[in-house]
Amino acid sequence: MTTALATKPVNANDKDWWRGAVIYQIYPRSYQDSNGDGIGDLLGIVQRLPYIASLGVDAIWISPFFMSPMKDFGYDVSDYCDVDPMFGSLADFDAVIETAHRLGVKVMIDLVLSHTSDQHPWFIESRANKTNDKSNWYVWADPKPDGTAPNNWLSIFGGSGWQWDARREQYYMHNFLVSQPDLNFHEPEVQEALLDVGRFWLNRGVDGFRLDTINFYMHDEQLRDNPALPPERRNANTAPAVNPYNHQEHLYDKNHPKNVEFLRRLRAVMEPFGAAAVGEVGDSQRGLEILGEYTRGDDLMQMCYAFEFLAADIPTADRIVEVMEEVDTVAGEGWACWAFSNHDVVRHATRWNLAPGAQRMFTTLIMCLRGSVCIYQGEELGLPEAEVAFEDLQDPYGIEFWPEFKGRDGCRTPMVWTPNSQNGGFSDAKPWLPVASEHLPLAVSAQEDEPGALLHHYRKAIAFRRAHSALSQGSHDKLRAKGDVIYFTRTGGEQTIFCAFNVSETPSDFDLPDGNWTPIGAELGSAHVSADGRLHLGPWQVCLALKTDI
Numbered sequence: 001m002t003t004a005l006a007t008k009p010v011n012a013n014d015k016d017w018w019r020g021a022v023i024y025q026i027y028p029r030s031y032q033d034s035n036g037d038g039i040g041d042l043l044g045i046v047q048r049l050p051y052i053a054s055l056g057v058d059a060i061w062i063s064p065f066f067m068s069p070m071k072d073f074g075y076d077v078s079d080y081c082d083v084d085p086m087f088g089s090l091a092d093f094d095a096v097i098e099t100a101h102r103l104g105v106k107v108m109i110d111l112v113l114s115h116t117s118d119q120h121p122w123f124i125e126s127r128a129n130k131t132n133d134k135s136n137w138y139v140w141a142d143p144k145p146d147g148t149a150p151n152n153w154l155s156i157f158g159g160s161g162w163q164w165d166a167r168r169e170q171y172y173m174h175n176f177l178v179s180q181p182d183l184n185f186h187e188p189e190v191q192e193a194l195l196d197v198g199r200f201w202l203n204r205g206v207d208g209f210r211l212d213t214i215n216f217y218m219h220d221e222q223l224r225d226n227p228a229l230p231p232e233r234r235n236a237n238t239a240p241a242v243n244p245y246n247h248q249e250h251l252y253d254k255n256h257p258k259n260v261e262f263l264r265r266l267r268a269v270m271e272p273f274g275a276a277a278v279g280e281v282g283d284s285q286r287g288l289e290i291l292g293e294y295t296r297g298d299d300l301m302q303m304c305y306a307f308e309f310l311a312a313d314i315p316t317a318d319r320i321v322e323v324m325e326e327v328d329t330v331a332g333e334g335w336a337c338w339a340f341s342n343h344d345v346v347r348h349a350t351r352w353n354l355a356p357g358a359q360r361m362f363t364t365l366i367m368c369l370r371g372s373v374c375i376y377q378g379e380e381l382g383l384p385e386a387e388v389a390f391e392d393l394q395d396p397y398g399i400e401f402w403p404e405f406k407g408r409d410g411c412r413t414p415m416v417w418t419p420n421s422q423n424g425g426f427s428d429a430k431p432w433l434p435v436a437s438e439h440l441p442l443a444v445s446a447q448e449d450e451p452g453a454l455l456h457h458y459r460k461a462i463a464f465r466r467a468h469s470a471l472s473q474g475s476h477d478k479l480r481a482k483g484d485v486i487y488f489t490r491t492g493g494e495q496t497i498f499c500a501f502n503v504s505e506t507p508s509d510f511d512l513p514d515g516n517w518t519p520i521g522a523e524l525g526s527a528h529v530s531a532d533g534r535l536h537l538g539p540w541q542v543c544l545a546l547k548t549d550i
Contacts (some may be wrong), residue, residue, distance in 0.1 A: 018208065018276035018302050018372060020334065020472030022462050023108065025376045027343045028034040028065050028087055028256075029073065030414045034240055035428035040426070041413070042083065048417075049099045051444065055380065056462040059106035061210045061278075063343060065093070071179045075183035075212060076117035080197040097205040106207035108278070109547050113194050114216040115180040122541035123181050127167050127192045128488075136187045139173035140165075152225045153253040154245045156238075156282075158400050161253060175216050175253065179395060180463035186217045191262055195269050202273045208271075210425070211469050214263075214279030215290050218256030226252055229285075230274065237284040237307045240405040246284065247530045255283060255290060265299050278303040278337045278372070288323075292331025303337040304374050314352035317481040317503045320351055324369070324488075331450040341379045345413045357540035360457050361501060364524050367465040368490065368499045372478045378439075382456040383448060386413040386436035394433060409433055416443040460523045462543075468520075469494040485510050485537065489547075496547040510535040510543070517545035 031046025031466050042065060047414070052060060064074030065087040083089055098108045118125055126134040141150040141162070149171055153161035155178075162171040163178045173182045183190050198209065226248040239245045265278075270277065279301045281290045290305040308323045309315055327336055340348040340362060345460070349359060366373050369550030388409045393399055398407015414432075416439045424435045424443055447453035465471045474492025481487075484504035490497045498517060502508045511534055519528045521544035527535050535543050 006460065013032045015274045017106065020372055022373045022375065022465065023059045023061050024055065024057040025061045025063070025342060025374055026054055026061045027216065027412055028539050029376060029432060029537065030412050031377060036077060036428045038429040039086055042088040042096050046095050046099050049103055049105065053103035053105050055459055056466060057105065059108055059207060060100065061108040061110065061374065063110045066111060071116055072177055075111050075112050076177065076180050078117040078119045081200045100228040108203060108208040108210050109206050110210045110212055111197065112212040113183045113501070114213045115174065115176060118179045118181055122517065127165055130168055135182055136376045137190050139182045139184050140168060140170045141223055141261065142170055151223050154248060156245050156500050157397055158243060176207045185262060186221060193215065194500065195265060196388035198266060198269050202275055206275065211277055212277040213282050214294065215259065215281050215283055216254045217262060218259045220256065224252045226250055233285060235284050237287065237311050238282045240400055240401060244403045249522050250283065251283065257285065260300060263294060267299055274374055276302040283383050288326050289330045291336060295331065295334030303335045304375065306336045306338060308310045308547040309338060309340050310342065312351060317484050320486050321481045322377065337374055338366055338369055339374040339376065340366060341376040342374065343376065343412055344408050345411065345482065347383055347385045349382050355391065355505065360525065361455055361540040361542055363458055363461050365501050367461045370470055370490070380455050381441055381442045381444065382454040383439055385410040386439065388413065388433065392434055414438055417445060419443040419446045462519060468495065468497060469493060470497050482510065484508055498545045498547065500535070500537070500543040502539065505539040507539060508537045512545060516549040517549055518548050520544050520546050
């Protein structure tokens with residue numbers, strides 16, 4: 001490990017900066033190539049930080065850039081405290097921190113604590129024999145008497161969650177790829193080593209963490225079989241429908257009740273730095289319940305990342321109300337972080353087949369919901385999912401389940417900056433994934449020159465959220481649906497804002513609630529009361545109004 005760089009704690013006087021924050025996710029391989037090797041890197045991020053700051057976001061979240069054999073593109077870490085040469089150096093990361101902070105943007109990094117690469121020195125030592133100092137650092141188990149795996153746990157990437165190792169004549173557990181063995185969080189030394197990882201990056205100046213697969217950290221020590229999940233309870237929120245992982249109720253391979261004890265220790269490490277974390281909860285049945293459990297009170301995680309709006313089906317008015325009511329029920333004391341797209345799912349412009357007006361409506365909606373917000377690079381351009389030919393695929397997930405599931409490469413193709421070059425201004429060399437030709441007309445420079453472009457709507461929606469504390473940090477009343485219209489009020493301090501959204505392509509009539517309301521949000525296409533005293537919402541139109549009789 002590289003020696004920690006001592007710095008002063010950052011943001012110590014701004015510990016609630018995360019509440020209601022808008023966080024911009026960067027997939028570094030695909031953001032900007034600065035050295036002509038076809039792969040994005042940290043200095044490329046430095047180059048583009050002024051653009052990110054121009055969006056008005058509060059923070060960036062950078063997907064993994066650590067040392068890695070890249071079997072899962074950085075989510076298989078071989079050294080937590082160094083930068084893979086593919087992305088640059090620790091000095092380059094320091095430049096990211098310095099530049100971002102100078103521009104008023106906080107930096108969150110993606111910590112993958114549940115597992116490492118099988119090339120991590122910890123695992124190399126652990127697998128050598130059953131008596132070495134790290135022999136208990138991973139989840140090892142003897143076979144059943146017939147030589148088969150210890151239980152029925154499955155990998156989210158397909159097949160058994162166990163791999164035989166001839167050196168120890170035992171199986172090791174892997175929730176993901178065979179090359180991603182799971183760490184044993186029941187071993188105190190493992191927890192302490194991972195807390196040291198957090199300290200390293202906090203001392204280097206990061207403002208927080210995105211915690212990959214936060215509910216996967218601990219396993220059932222008795223190694224009990226997971227029960228079968230009835231077909232009617234299955235969904236594809238966290239794994240594609242073709243994956244048998246969906247056939248189990250994951251009671252024992254993840255979601256361990258003692259996980260909160262580790263999260264409490266991690267929060268204590270972050271607290272002096274004013275740092276915040278957003279945990280990724282991967283569970284198709286209990287995701288929001290776990291979100292509430294992990295963010296309750298002031299000594300666990302600040303936020304958790306919700307999957308409900310990353311689902312395949314476009315959210316109807318009734319579905320949005322259902323999700324937010326469940327949040328109020330099981331996570332009312334916690335804090336959600338909402339997203340429509342990320343590096344693991346089909347881009348929502350394609351997933352939901354959104355017309356331009358619908359893209360604008362959903363952008364405004366997410367900026368009005370209670371919680372924080374993640375937006376994924378290129379989402380602000382309205383990029384559709386790219387078609388990637390099988391011979392160009394890089395993602396092992398897609399290669400395994402092709403063609404029923406094409407993997408995640410379609411949302412990971414390079415960012416497009418200019419429309420007038422084959423690689424969209426991303427790189428001078430052949431990119432690691434091809435740039436989609438249909439993305440080029442949507443490039444940043446083309447949209448900057450078009451006043452009506454979606455990019456400008458994102459800026460306006462983010463600025464509108466920031467200008468109204470009731471939206472970023474306030475409470476909400478009960479969400480309701482009337483036909484295709486959802487409506488609610490957000491209240492913070494002396495400010496009350498009424499929000500209504502036509503979640504459909506057909507017009508809807510609606511009435512403002514009693515009271516004196518001043519229309520706001522004209523820059524977002526907000527409707528005004530018509531001469532007949534009613535709201536006539538066009539397809540995908542919103543209405544935003546400020547209460548003035550308080």
